[in-house]
Amino acid sequence: MQQLPIDPHLDGIVTKITGDKPVILMASPGSGKTTRVPAHLLKKIKGHSSQKIIVIVPKRVSALSAADRIASENNWVLGEDVGYQVRFENKVSRQTQLIFMTEGLFLKRIQSPGFWDEIHTLIIDEFHERSSSIDMILGLSFEQKVLGRKLQLVVMSATLNLQQLQNFLGDSETINVEAPPHKLEIIYSEKNQKLICDDMFFNHLKETLQKAWKTTQKDVLIFLPGQREILRFRNIIQPLFPQNRIEILHGSLSLNEQKQIVRNDTGVGRRIILSTNVAESSITVSGLDCVIDSGLEKKSYRENKVGFSGLDLQRISLFSAKQRAGRAAREQAGYCFKLWHATDEMSMKEQIEPEILKTSLLEESLVLHQQEVTDLDSFSWLTKPLTYTIKQARHKLLKWNLITESSALTPLAALVSKWPLSIENSILHYELSLRGFSNDSAKLIAVLESGSVESVLEKNKNFNGSDVAKIIDSGSLDFSSERIYQQILSSCKVSAKNTTQDSFETALIQIYAASFPEKVAFVKNKNNAVSMFGRGLQVAAGSQAANSDFFIALAGRENHTQFTQIVCALGFDKKLAQEIFAPLAKKQSEVHYDFEKNEFFKTEQLKFETFVLNDYGKSRLNADELKKNWKEFFKKSSLDFLKIHPSYEKIKDRLSFLARKDMSLSDESKIQIENFEDLLTDYILQGYDSFEDYKNCDLFYLSYQVLNEQMSDLLQNLPDSVKSNRGRSHDVDYKDDKAPMISLKIQDAFGWKDTPKICHGKFTLTLELLAPNMRPTQITSQLGLFWKNSYTDVRKDLRARYPKHDWPEDPST
Numbered sequence: 001m002q003q004l005p006i007d008p009h010l011d012g013i014v015t016k017i018t019g020d021k022p023v024i025l026m027a028s029p030g031s032g033k034t035t036r037v038p039a040h041l042l043k044k045i046k047g048h049s050s051q052k053i054i055v056i057v058p059k060r061v062s063a064l065s066a067a068d069r070i071a072s073e074n075n076w077v078l079g080e081d082v083g084y085q086v087r088f089e090n091k092v093s094r095q096t097q098l099i100f101m102t103e104g105l106f107l108k109r110i111q112s113p114g115f116w117d118e119i120h121t122l123i124i125d126e127f128h129e130r131s132s133s134i135d136m137i138l139g140l141s142f143e144q145k146v147l148g149r150k151l152q153l154v155v156m157s158a159t160l161n162l163q164q165l166q167n168f169l170g171d172s173e174t175i176n177v178e179a180p181p182h183k184l185e186i187i188y189s190e191k192n193q194k195l196i197c198d199d200m201f202f203n204h205l206k207e208t209l210q211k212a213w214k215t216t217q218k219d220v221l222i223f224l225p226g227q228r229e230i231l232r233f234r235n236i237i238q239p240l241f242p243q244n245r246i247e248i249l250h251g252s253l254s255l256n257e258q259k260q261i262v263r264n265d266t267g268v269g270r271r272i273i274l275s276t277n278v279a280e281s282s283i284t285v286s287g288l289d290c291v292i293d294s295g296l297e298k299k300s301y302r303e304n305k306v307g308f309s310g311l312d313l314q315r316i317s318l319f320s321a322k323q324r325a326g327r328a329a330r331e332q333a334g335y336c337f338k339l340w341h342a343t344d345e346m347s348m349k350e351q352i353e354p355e356i357l358k359t360s361l362l363e364e365s366l367v368l369h370q371q372e373v374t375d376l377d378s379f380s381w382l383t384k385p386l387t388y389t390i391k392q393a394r395h396k397l398l399k400w401n402l403i404t405e406s407s408a409l410t411p412l413a414a415l416v417s418k419w420p421l422s423i424e425n426s427i428l429h430y431e432l433s434l435r436g437f438s439n440d441s442a443k444l445i446a447v448l449e450s451g452s453v454e455s456v457l458e459k460n461k462n463f464n465g466s467d468v469a470k471i472i473d474s475g476s477l478d479f480s481s482e483r484i485y486q487q488i489l490s491s492c493k494v495s496a497k498n499t500t501q502d503s504f505e506t507a508l509i510q511i512y513a514a515s516f517p518e519k520v521a522f523v524k525n526k527n528n529a530v531s532m533f534g535r536g537l538q539v540a541a542g543s544q545a546a547n548s549d550f551f552i553a554l555a556g557r558e559n560h561t562q563f564t565q566i567v568c569a570l571g572f573d574k575k576l577a578q579e580i581f582a583p584l585a586k587k588q589s590e591v592h593y594d595f596e597k598n599e600f601f602k603t604e605q606l607k608f609e610t611f612v613l614n615d616y617g618k619s620r621l622n623a624d625e626l627k628k629n630w631k632e633f634f635k636k637s638s639l640d641f642l643k644i645h646p647s648y649e650k651i652k653d654r655l656s657f658l659a660r661k662d663m664s665l666s667d668e669s670k671i672q673i674e675n676f677e678d679l680l681t682d683y684i685l686q687g688y689d690s691f692e693d694y695k696n697c698d699l700f701y702l703s704y705q706v707l708n709e710q711m712s713d714l715l716q717n718l719p720d721s722v723k724s725n726r727g728r729s730h731d732v733d734y735k736d737d738k739a740p741m742i743s744l745k746i747q748d749a750f751g752w753k754d755t756p757k758i759c760h761g762k763f764t765l766t767l768e769l770l771a772p773n774m775r776p777t778q779i780t781s782q783l784g785l786f787w788k789n790s791y792t793d794v795r796k797d798l799r800a801r802y803p804k805h806d807w808p809e810d811p812s813t
Contacts, residue, residue, distance in 0.1 A: 004032030029326020051120030193340030310558025433494035545569035
């Protein structure tokens with residue numbers, strides 16, 4: 001077995017793990033912590049305990065690779081001594097004690113009775129990636145330990161926010177193994193980083209590869225943001241390296257395909273390996289002595305109005321850059337060529353932003369309820385999610401009949417939590433199965449989940465029918481879809497109870513309208529539509545949905561434009577829409593304020609979500625009605641009521657400014673800014689008995705009460721205006737991109753040696769210096785340099801134009 005840097009430390013590490021305190025293990029990339037620590041721990045407890053060691057890894061490829069490597073290094077049988085469990089695939093037996101598991105599957109498994117009792121040690125690897133699931137697993141396991149369960153908890157990574165983690169875990173053991181495997185030379189580019197993958201980016205990458213190929217002796221691993229960029233670059237370099245293997249490494253490869261790339265079993269000639277960030281951590285690619293890092297990655301994001309996801313091209317964090325570079329020196333001295341200038345790192349984030357701040361919290365909320373955590377605000381979050389998101393997730397779980405008003409789980413929640421599907425697809429399959437469509441449901445969901453929907457529709461493009469019909473009648477499925485289809489049929493069984501005369505497609509429309517109305521869209525003209533909550537949609541050419549009045553968006557793709565590209569949809573006409581929408585519609589009244597007429601009015605409409613089925617018009621709101629029901633109206637139209645107060649926009653401008661400019665804000669402060677409207681509304685409704693009292697209140701003072709100490713102090717020290725030496729007050733603009741900014745005549749700045757600062761000196765003002773005719777002559781936040789350098793030329797011009805004014809040579813005195 002190859003000696004790794006972590007090996008001399010294993011006995012000491014395992015001794016601490018077998019103690020009572022949580023363990024934080026930091027070790028250099030390539031040191032061997034992922035494979036050696038769990039294996040050494042298993043040898044220690046084997047024969048003394050039948051409990052399991054569970055290693056949580058962020059990616060499927062990491063679970064398969066690490067388990068296979070440990071089995072190979074220790075002459076163990078994969079699936080007996082050590083194994084893995086990932087979605088739709090597992091290699092374990094009853095006696096397997098060391099199991100590598102993806103985070104999503106672990107959250108499914110803990111719903112099984114007695115599962116926590118089976119765990120001896122829970123190891124969370126590559127914690128720096130900060131997925132929402134990893135944060136939840138940390139909180140749940142920590143609470144289990146606090147409640148007295150005999151469970152050991154280990155958090156591992158090469159890069160961690162150590163202080164935050166130590167504060168969270170409290171009395172814990174920290175082990176820091178600074179033992180890089182071999183010497184690593186970092187080579188920066190002379191060019192600044194390109195943030196788009198255009199021709200210049202690929203030319204730069206090609207030149208860097210050619211340089212690296214001459215400098216190094218072995219295989220080269222290149223990190224690219226996604227498969228599209230990988231395929232394009234492979235086509236570029238194939239003619240340049242005709243004798244060398246160019247291999248692609250990504251998360252959906254089978255174990256055998258991974259082995260061939262990771263182990264380099266053939267060992268013939270040098271290779272170029274093009275990889276997404278799956279090779280960033282937890283796996284070792286043999287035969288490397290060089291990494292080329294683009295410094296870019298694609299992160300999934302969700303568009304909230306319609307609910308589809310896209311990939312966002314962005315810079316990696318410094319934590320990720322360190323992980324990637326470490327791949328090059330795992331087996332011998334290596335090189336890392338970075339496609340960015342050293343100065344670019346000054347603007348790179350140190351660590352990955354926690355996903356919990358961006359997720360919908362649906363899956364997370366259901367898991368926590370299943371673990372009897374019903375108050376998500378008080379859960380042990382390392383980083384607390386937004387209060388608004390918590391409320392929205394609870395609203396949807398109630399709507400889908402997964403929890404009751406008292407936060408108890410329903411029988412439906414207990415059923416779908418065991419299924420290997422997303423919550424939305426679990427609800428869809430359950431409802432369709434009740435109506436007698438389990439087979440068609442399983443096939444449709446399998447194609448949607450596998451991501452093969454576009455290829456299936458392309459294969460059947462000449463079929464005259466809806467997109468759904470093309471999928472259901474498509475015949476044989478590809479390997480991935482077939483595997484998911486069979487697992488749904490075997491694992492997600494529901495007896496038909498509400499059989500219907502309606503077709504499968506009609507049942508599908510009914511379920512989407514009732515449970516997923518954000519996917520309902522109104523067709524404006526051919527290929528263009530608007531979703532229920534206002535998102536612009538474009539339908540794939542040739543889809544039956546393009547010629548319909550309405551459609552259900554079944555699959556879509558986001559790309560940061562004003563439209564979501566819908567790749568699979570089911571169209572229907574106005575008659576069917578009226579039949580389906582009418583039972584779901586509600587009569588709604590809303591109160592609005594007419595700022596021009598300075599009066600309130602009330603509107604009443606029959607609406608299915610945002611679609612208006614009948615409009616009853618608007619009526620003026622009289623004083624008695626306002627006095628009697630103002631709190632109810634305030635709740636429904638809080639933003640309109642808040643805007644009536646003259647101080648509200650000023651406060652919002654300041655809070656938006658702080659969110660943009662203050663990098664020292666705590667996570668709690670950021671959440672409070674995000675939820676300020678709700679916080680202030682709740683406080684007003686609790687503290688005031690009449691609308692008139694609210695209108696006359698000091699809204700700034702109320703804001704200080706609802707915000708935490710950091711935010712209250714900052715807000716109190718952001719002034720309305722700043723006085724110049726001439727005694728004139730100048731309003732501070734907090735809206736402008738250059739805020740905080742004041743506009744003043746250049747003579748009013750005379751006597752200031754440098755630019756004034758506000759808020760205890762935290763923020764430097766931007767000065768818009770005006771000529772006597774009130775036109776800008778200079779915008780600066782470095783007044784001292786302006787006096788010293790540019791003022792001479794400006795003075796010369798102003799003296800010629802305005803000779804009666806005083807223009808001193810040294811205006812700073």
